[in-house]
Each structure stands twice: as structure tokens, then as C-alpha cells.
Amino acid sequence: GGPMLCFELHQPQKEVFVRVGETLTLICTVTAGGPLGPVKWLKGWGSDNKTIYDQKDPSTWGKKAVNGSNTNFTILIRDVRPEDASTYYCVKFRKAATGDDELYRHGDGTVVSVQAKPSKPIVSGPSYRVQPGYTVSFTCNSWGFFPCNISVKWFKDKTPIQSQLRKVTPGPSNFTYRLSSTVTVTLQKDDIRSELTCQVRHTTLTAPLMRSYHLSQILRVPPKVVLEPPGPVGLNETVSFTCDVQGFYPGSVTVTWLENGKEMNTGSTPGPIETPEGLFELRSTVSVQAVPEKNGSVFTCRVLHEGQELLSRNATLWVAASGTGTRGLWGAHLLSSPGLWLCMPLEKAILGLVLFFLFKRWQA
Incomplete structure (x- = not known):
């Protein structure tokens, strides 16, 4: 009869963007009447299509948006995944003489693009x-x-x-x-x-x-290590050696002191101090009593930063032969330092001695 010719199927959406996890709505309406046979939604077309909604099969993945309607076949697909991207078709079938469903009308297809957010970088x-x-x-x-x-x-x-x-x-x-x-x-x-x-x-x-x-x-700034040698020291005075460990990062550093190559028991070194630029610095001091047998001793400050190669600086202790105070000390120090005499040309040494004796006589 006549009414079959006016059967219409509307699938209005050309393209739909949906985000992962959201619900996809696919719209399809048909006019009342039409031949006997189900309305289905297909994902894809041709041999590899998949039925995602079948009016006769309630277990399908697409669920009808408006229950109990014979004209509105809009479906909902919940919790969309990226692999749901495809073209979807709303299709009306009719019962053929053989009893099979045959294609009667179909929509133009809705291209579904699934959008997924990037992870936090x-x-x-x-x-x-x-x-x-x-x-x-x-x-x-x-x-x-x-x-x-x-x-x-x-x-x-x-x-x-x-x-x-x-x-x-x-x-x-x-x-x-x-x-x-x-x-x-x-x-x-x-x-x-x-x-x-x-x-x-x-x-x-x-x-x-x-x-x-x-x-x-990931930054590592190696320290600069400075050990200032003290001046000559009078007998039995206490002398301090200070090792300045400057501008390093990170703050983990180990300072050890050696006396003539043997490790000294120095007590505890203070922790590093942070500078305004975010680097660290540290001062380590060791005190020694200037007894005669320590004359010429070499003191070493050894710095290990972040397990890298050792940095070391040396300073020598000179102890005055007798007396204290700078006058006695300097005289003793010059005479007890053969290096100063050896380095001078002979004539300068003789001239120096002559002047020295003349000066002494003039003083007397």
C-alpha cells in the first residue's frame, strides 16, 4: 500500500566530536508505519560493519535514548573509548519473502571523532x-x-x-x-x-x-678550596689553619685534615651555610700547638664533594727556634730558612753580611 512510500528516515548529524569517557548521542528518527522489520545502528559499512544497536536485541551496546518510541531511534553510547571513532549508520530493514532482514533505508552516516585529553606532561x-x-x-x-x-x-x-x-x-x-x-x-x-x-x-x-x-x-657546582698559610708562629703558641670551601652545590661535602699525610682527629666540622644565590659554603678550622718538632709540618685540607675527585690544599707550619713575639721570631725564621740564603747570588749574600756587621757596630 500507499503509506510505505512515505516512510522516511532522518540521521541529521554529519559529524560529532566526543571526548573519551563521555556519552555519545547518535540521533535517528523514522516516520510511523513503514514495512515490518527492525531498525538497527551499524558501526562502519560493508563487510566489516558491526551492529551496535538492534531493536530486537536488548543486550547490544548502544542503548535507546527514548524508550517505548517507535519513531525515535536515537541511541546513547556511554563511556566512549578512542577506538569508538568510526562512521555510524542508522538502518531500517524489512522482512524479505525468505524471512531474512533486507536493507530498506539508511541514513547518510555520522562521522564520530573521539577526542582524548593529553596526560599531564x-x-x-x-x-x-x-x-x-x-x-x-x-x-x-x-x-x-x-x-x-x-x-x-x-x-x-x-x-x-x-x-x-x-x-x-x-x-x-x-x-x-x-x-x-x-x-x-x-x-x-x-x-x-x-x-x-x-x-x-x-x-x-x-x-x-x-x-x-x-x-x-641535576646541577653540580664544584667548590673552590682556599687554605691560607699562617705566618711564622712563636714557640708553643696555638696556630689555626682555616680551609674555606666556597660556592658548591649540592650541600653534601666532606672535609678531612691531614698532618704530613696522616689523618688528624679534628672533631666535628660545621655544616655548610647557604648563600643568597643558593650555593653553599663551609669553613673548617684545625688548631695546632707550635712545638719545635712540628716545624716544617705540612697540613692538608682535603675536600670530597658529591663523590667526585678529591680537592686538596697544603700549608706548612714554621715554628720559631726560640722565644716568641715577632722580632725574635723573624730573625730566627730567616736564619732557620736555608732556602732564603741558597737562592741569593753569592755577592748579594756577602754584601748583606757586611752591611749587617756594620749596622751592629754602629748600633754598639
Whole structure:
């Protein structure tokens, strides 16, 4: 009869964007009447199509939005996954003479694009500490996003820096992508307080995703070690040697003192102090009594920073032969220091002695 000719099927959506985890609504309406036979929704067309809704089968994955209606076949698909991206068709079948369902009418298809948010970026650097002046690479990774176009920017503190390498590859799951972006930075001594930031933008995001990396995590600034030798010391006076360990990072450092190559028991060294730039400094002092047998002793300050090579500085103790105070001391010190005499040309030495005796006679 007549009414069969006016059967209409409407599938109005050309394209739908849906986010992972959301509910997809696929709209399809038909007019009343029409031949006997079910309405179904198919994912894909041709031999590899899948039935995702069947009016006769309540166990299918798509669920009807309006129950009990014979004209509204809009369906809901909950908790969408990236692999649900496809073209979906609303199809009316009719019972054929053979008893099978045959195609009667179908919609134009709705292209469903699934959007997935990128993960919060992760920034990784070298696995060991690096000294200023060296160049190191940092990588920013983010994954699980769809579609694949994504933008990434790097900043050092507030200044943009160019990334050297940017790769977008499929994965980890089907229909999603991962991003890897690498930047190289030459470390400076004052980078202790600096940070790198990786900023990711994607159509699914209202604001960019950011991840920062503090350069203090991988920077190692070796110390400068200064040991000032004390002047000559009078007999039995107490003399202090001070070892200045300057401008290092991180703060873990071990200071040991040696006397003529043998380790001294120095008691405890004070902990390091942080400077305004974020580096550390430390002063270690050892006190010795100037007994005659210590004359010419060599004292060594040995500094071990972060398990690197040892830094050491030496200073020699000169003890006056007799008496104390600077006058007696200097005379004794000059005479007891053969090096001073050996280095002088002979005639200067003789001239010096002549002048010395003349001076003594004049004094008398």
C-alpha cells in the first residue's frame, strides 16, 4: 500500500566530536508505519560493519535514548573509548519473502571523532649531575591524546627556548598519540634557582598543561678550596689553619685534615651555610700547638664533594727556634730558612753580611 512510500528516515548529524569517557548521542528518527522489520545502528559499512544497536536485541551496546518510541531511534553510547571513532549508520530493514532482514533505508552516516585529553606532561633530564658549562638534554612526554595535532612550548624561567626535536607517534593505546619533545640547555652556575617548563596545548584543553623541572635537581657546582698559610708562629703558641670551601652545590661535602699525610682527629666540622644565590659554603678550622718538632709540618685540607675527585690544599707550619713575639721570631725564621740564603747570588749574600756587621757596630 500507499503509506510505505512515505516512510522516511532522518540521521541529521554529519559529524560529532566526543571526548573519551563521555556519552555519545547518535540521533535517528523514522516516520510511523513503514514495512515490518527492525531498525538497527551499524558501526562502519560493508563487510566489516558491526551492529551496535538492534531493536530486537536488548543486550547490544548502544542503548535507546527514548524508550517505548517507535519513531525515535536515537541511541546513547556511554563511556566512549578512542577506538569508538568510526562512521555510524542508522538502518531500517524489512522482512524479505525468505524471512531474512533486507536493507530498506539508511541514513547518510555520522562521522564520530573521539577526542582524548593529553596526560599531564612529564619532564625528564640526565640521570647524573652535570657541571656548569656543559650542555644537557631534557625531554617532555605526554600521551593518550586524540586528534594528533598538539603544540608544545618550552620556557627557561619566563624566557621561551627552541626545542630541537619533536615527535608525535601512535600509542600507547589504539587511536591515541604520544608526544616527545627535547630541548638542550647549557648549564650556568646561577641556574640553581632556574626551572624549565614544558607547556602543552591541545583542542581538548581549556588551558595549557604545564610541568616544571628545577635545574637544581641535576646541577653540580664544584667548590673552590682556599687554605691560607699562617705566618711564622712563636714557640708553643696555638696556630689555626682555616680551609674555606666556597660556592658548591649540592650541600653534601666532606672535609678531612691531614698532618704530613696522616689523618688528624679534628672533631666535628660545621655544616655548610647557604648563600643568597643558593650555593653553599663551609669553613673548617684545625688548631695546632707550635712545638719545635712540628716545624716544617705540612697540613692538608682535603675536600670530597658529591663523590667526585678529591680537592686538596697544603700549608706548612714554621715554628720559631726560640722565644716568641715577632722580632725574635723573624730573625730566627730567616736564619732557620736555608732556602732564603741558597737562592741569593753569592755577592748579594756577602754584601748583606757586611752591611749587617756594620749596622751592629754602629748600633754598639
